[in-house]
Amino acid sequence: MRLLIAAGGTGGHIYPGMTIAQVWQARHPDGEVLFVGTARGLEKDIIPRSGWPLRLIRSAPLSRRPSWKTLRSLGLAALGLGDSIRVLRDFRPDLVVGTGGYAAGPVLAAAILQGLPTLIQEQNAFPGLTNRLLSRFAGAVALGYAEAAKHLSPRARIFVTGNPVRPEIVARERDEALHHLGLQGDKTVLLVLGASQGARTINNAMIQVFSAFLPRRDLLVIHQTGKDDYERVRGELEKLTAGGPKGDGTVYGNIWVLPYIHDMPEVLACTDLVVARAGAISIAELTARGLPCILVPFPFAAENHQEKNARVLEREGAGVVILDQELTGPSLLVTVEELLADKARLQRMAANSRRLGRPRAAWDIVDLLDSLL
CATH class of the missing domain: 3.40.50.2000 (Glycogen Phosphorylase B;)
Known part of the structure; x- marks a missing residue:
């Protein structure tokens, strides 16, 4: 069995992903885990140092105010979607998890388009834009705070699990x-x-x-x-x-x-x-x-x-x-x-x-x- 986790940017996105990977690997000792991130965030150092394999894709935050940066972000998002499709084709995961960061959006979108089982892990009481957009299409959304549910799609399959902490x-x-x-x-x-x-x-x-x-x-x-x-x-x-x-x-x-x-x-x-x-x-x-x-x-x-x-x-x-x-x-x-x-x-x-x-x-x-x- 293979698990792909898209996580990056800050420790607040990376460490939940690694904790999920640790617990999943303990339950599935023969399973394989792959992390996907970008070169912009802390994941490029933290994840390999922790012993997990990492693939990098291109991506950038979407600007909320229209400008030339918006066009650049959209271009990088399109490239990131293509990168994500290639990663999914190479690794062939059974499950895909997004815990946030610039890589999570393209990877989750690519996985949803391919019909793969997906889970969004939203840490905050107010969800990020990407998770708000993708929540209706994901197989499940695991919330750190029950308050976040009112900001997500009414079609989302929501579960209040709390945020993962290291054992x-x-x-x-x-x-x-x-x-x-x-x-x-x-x-x-x-x-x-x-x-x-x-x-x-x-x-x-x-x-x-x-x-x-x-x-x-x-x-x-x-x-x-x-x-x-x-x-x-x-x-x-x-x-x-x-x-x-x-x-x-x-x-x-x-x-x-x-x-x-x-x-x-x-x-x-x-x-x-x-x-x-x-x-x-x-x-x-x-x-x-x-x-x-x-x-x-x-x-x-x-x-x-x-x-x-x-x-x-x-x-x-x-x-x-x-x-x-x-x-x-x-x-x-x-x-x-x-x-x-x-x-x-x-x-x-x-x-x-x-x-x-x-x-x-x-x-x-x-x-x-x-x-x-």
């Missing part, structure tokens, strides 16, 4: 993770994240509140700055206290700054409260662990989908939303301190987050794939 996200035990990281279990752990590239607004707010967090012996702050902003943030902490090396980062008293967290499952297992952007897969991982969140949606996400994702958690009592333009050091400090001081509220938020989590989403999606055959 190791849920499998890590807190005590084991604390021991491995050399941390004590007597402190509350605040994890501060942007996306993998960091979030400058969040970093700026944190710089303003480092002096308030440093004296707290009951608190440990783990702050992923992003690679581009690491030296700047570290330099600001150096002005307040001396630091020393720890792992890939630097520890300053009770504040540990890192450019990038390579073992996110381990760090999440230790965490009590998270400050983060509102990408769909980040939220899926946080809710799978039952973590309360302070969410700062990326304001330039397509069709503002990050705020829509974040509002779901806010409405369900699992998160607090601070808009990017409203985030300051004082506003962040007040929110963090209010939550840490109200243990009962923090526990309710954790319970609500856990209720929203779908740790078995990848298995449910693979069940859905098998049902298409």
Whole structure:
């Protein structure tokens, strides 16, 4: 049996595809998996490094405003459709999955035209344009958020599965993770994240509140700055206290700054409260662990989908939303301190987050794939 997965652009599209592939391969050990992406996105590095085969096609985002770029995008889309037809002819998949990115549209369209079983995996509360257009023709649409259904074709075969998260996200035990990281279990752990590239607004707010967090012996702050902003943030902490090396980062008293967290499952297992952007897969991982969140949606996400994702958690009592333009050091400090001081509220938020989590989403999606055959 052969599974083709079109995924690319950002980690938010790539990692769900790889998680689906991992679970599908475990169920079908003799099966073959092929990824399809473009040379524009992170997939050209991430997917081969993870051991999965990858074919590249030509494609580009469709401009929503008519211009010469629209003509160029349409031309590349036509070329991408031709590339996709050739990939399908060569690989001859039994199933085709699209998890988003520039490659997903042409590949799904080609597969639908050839009558192949197809599944769209939509991560966000507001679906992307390609998925809205193709949803009526796909064999199934697996949603990360039930709210997305109202934006899709009424003819779409919709299943609310949640977003797939890596099995190791849920499998890590807190005590084991604390021991491995050399941390004590007597402190509350605040994890501060942007996306993998960091979030400058969040970093700026944190710089303003480092002096308030440093004296707290009951608190440990783990702050992923992003690679581009690491030296700047570290330099600001150096002005307040001396630091020393720890792992890939630097520890300053009770504040540990890192450019990038390579073992996110381990760090999440230790965490009590998270400050983060509102990408769909980040939220899926946080809710799978039952973590309360302070969410700062990326304001330039397509069709503002990050705020829509974040509002779901806010409405369900699992998160607090601070808009990017409203985030300051004082506003962040007040929110963090209010939550840490109200243990009962923090526990309710954790319970609500856990209720929203779908740790078995990848298995449910693979069940859905098998049902298409």
